[in-house]
Amino acid sequence: MCSGLKSHYDLCEEIGRGRFGTIFRCFHSATNHLRACKIIHKSLLTDPTDRECLQNEPKFMTLLSPHPNILQIHHVFEDDDVLSIVMELCQPLTLFDRIVNGTTSPMPEPEAANIMKQLLTAVSHCHRLGVAHRDLKPDNILFDSIGTLKLADFGSAEWFGEESKMSGVVGTPYYVAPEVLLGREYDEKVDVWSCGVILYIMVAGIPPFYGEDAGEIFEAVVRGNLRFPSRLFRSVSSDAKDLLRKMICKDASRRFSAEQALRHPWILSGGETADLA
Numbered sequence: 166m167c168s169g170l171k172s173h174y175d176l177c178e179e180i181g182r183g184r185f186g187t188i189f190r191c192f193h194s195a196t197n198h199l200r201a202c203k204i205i206h207k208s209l210l211t212d213p214t215d216r217e218c219l220q221n222e223p224k225f226m227t228l229l230s231p232h233p234n235i236l237q238i239h240h241v242f243e244d245d246d247v248l249s250i251v252m253e254l255c256q257p258l259t260l261f262d263r264i265v266n267g268t269t270s271p272m273p274e275p276e277a278a279n280i281m282k283q284l285l286t287a288v289s290h291c292h293r294l295g296v297a298h299r300d301l302k303p304d305n306i307l308f309d310s311i312g313t314l315k316l317a318d319f320g321s322a323e324w325f326g327e328e329s330k331m332s333g334v335v336g337t338p339y340y341v342a343p344e345v346l347l348g349r350e351y352d353e354k355v356d357v358w359s360c361g362v363i364l365y366i367m368v369a370g371i372p373p374f375y376g377e378d379a380g381e382i383f384e385a386v387v388r389g390n391l392r393f394p395s396r397l398f399r400s401v402s403s404d405a406k407d408l409l410r411k412m413i414c415k416d417a418s419r420r421f422s423a424e425q426a427l428r429h430p431w432i433l434s435g436g437e438t439a440d441l442a
Contacts (some may be wrong), residue, residue: 167242170183171247174202174240178292180257193239201238201255223250225296225319233286236307236317255315261303264366271370272395274405278436280306281349281364282427283314288360291316292353297323297331299357302340303366313385325353338382339372344417346383354420361412368405369397372414387416404431 169207173189177199181188186205193200210216226238240251241269260280264272272280284306291298298305301322307315320333330350336342342358344351365373373392374385393406408429414420425430 167244168248169242170202170240173242174200174251176202181300185193191251195268198319199254203250203254205254207246207248219248221322222318222320223248223312226250226252226311227324229291229294229296229319232287232290234283234314234316235290246260249361253315255307255309255311256312257306257319258308260306260314260363264303264370271341273366273404274368274431274436276436277364277367277405278432280367280433281360282316282432283362284316284360285423285427285432287314288356289314289427290431291322292356292423295324295326296323297353298356298359299335300337300340300357301363302337303363305324306404331355338379338386339374341386342390342417343384343387343415346387351417354417354422357412357421357423357426358414358417359424360423361409364366364405365409365413369400371395371397389413402431402435405436408432 172195173195177192177284179187180201185204189202190206191200191202205219208217210219222376223241226236230237231236231327236255238250239253242249255332258266288298288301298316298319298321300318305315305316305318308314323331325331330352332350334345334348336345336355336359340359342351342355345355346414360371373380376382376385391410393401398406408426408431411421411429412426421429
């Protein structure tokens, strides 16, 4: 445990554990606030990519904060052995947990629209500052004590400038855009594709592209054959399906930007529509 962390915070109980780090609840006596502290042991980071992700997360979170829909970072403490990142404390359940354990599955459109509006607001903010998240998925979407969405986990994020393209296969099978898997250069709209997949899962209960293993999922994503099975989409509005087509669009040049998605009628109406397909 870093001496700097000790002098500012009292560590409480463990509340989460990942591949490289453990998350504790901690108390900041100067402000009388509870926060979350991720403690990462550098000895576990043997891969150069993992080490890069370790440095990326606090760098990008600091740049992007404060924003109401992005997890706020408060302090970073580092020594030769350990990196400690102190962040705002969120509820233990992620969007993934809400989807898997939800009492209403699929999710009602107004609830899905509220979540998607907040997520797109966060993504649009990232893109305006020249940052692509590149690993958007329900597991990385948290909620604070009053239910406000907080986008987290910027370990795979990347800078892009004007007319600048990115490269490298990053992301999670169900959510990654086809141009990433094809090894092409790509832009920030890969995040919009991922948001579209998240929206599809919220309103349908299953992902749009799936398979028995990662290889089959990747093949389905690359084909990009977006379908709306009647048994799953019978009660989903045509506005919601229209937005999905424009976000999960294989041609990235025609795919909506985050700003365009935020201006779509389904988002503006809060998912309230009488036009059911």
